[in-house]
Amino acid sequence: MTPSLYDRLGGSDGIRAICRDLVALHRANPRIAPRFAEVDPDALGESAARFFITGSGGPALYEGPDMVAVHQGMNIDGEEFLAVLDDALQALNQQGVGQREQEEVLFILYSLKPQVMML
Numbered sequence: 001m002t003p004s005l006y007d008r009l010g011g012s013d014g015i016r017a018i019c020r021d022l023v024a025l026h027r028a029n030p031r032i033a034p035r036f037a038e039v040d041p042d043a044l045g046e047s048a049a050r051f052f053i054t055g056s057g058g059p060a061l062y063e064g065p066d067m068v069a070v071h072q073g074m075n076i077d078g079e080e081f082l083a084v085l086d087d088a089l090q091a092l093n094q095q096g097v098g099q100r101e102q103e104e105v106l107f108i109l110y111s112l113k114p115q116v117m118m119l
């Protein structure tokens with residue numbers, strides 16, 4: 001049996017490292033950086049990590065609001081959504097995640113598009 005995506009991403013430590021990189025990339029990405037200017041990067045990295053640990057087959061750590069509640073009222077457009085996917089791909093590459101796992105993560109993120117965009 002194929003191990004869970006959680007295990008293949010390096011478990012909790014691996015996913016925390018990916019999410020730390022992801023938040024740093026968002027803060028440096030001119031298309032979306034202003035969105036994150038007032039957000040505590042460590043708290044966001046930890047929350048994003050817990051969300052993905054929970055969603056990839058790891059322990060159920062995420063206790064934050066659902067994705068609609070988080071992003072409602074932000075009016076996120078398609079370009080911003082793609083910028084987040086670009087950063088996710090780069091963070092996965094930086095952490096040496098394999099192509100198959102990259103594809104699985106991007107598929108999950110893409111499937112969440114209706115829950116974060118244009119709300």
Ligand code: HEM
Nearest residue numbers: 032035039047048051064065070076080081084109112116
């Ligand atoms: C599939 C795509 C996305 C996922 C899975 C996602 C996931 C999350 C999660 C888990 C949090 C933390 C929620 C909390 O603990 O309160 C969060 C916060 C946030 N997200 Fe997203 N997000 C996505 C796309 C986006 C996009 C495209 C933008 C805009 C460029 C965005 C902007 C934000 C901001 C600004 C926060 C911080 C809210 C705050 O703390 O005030 N997100 N997101």
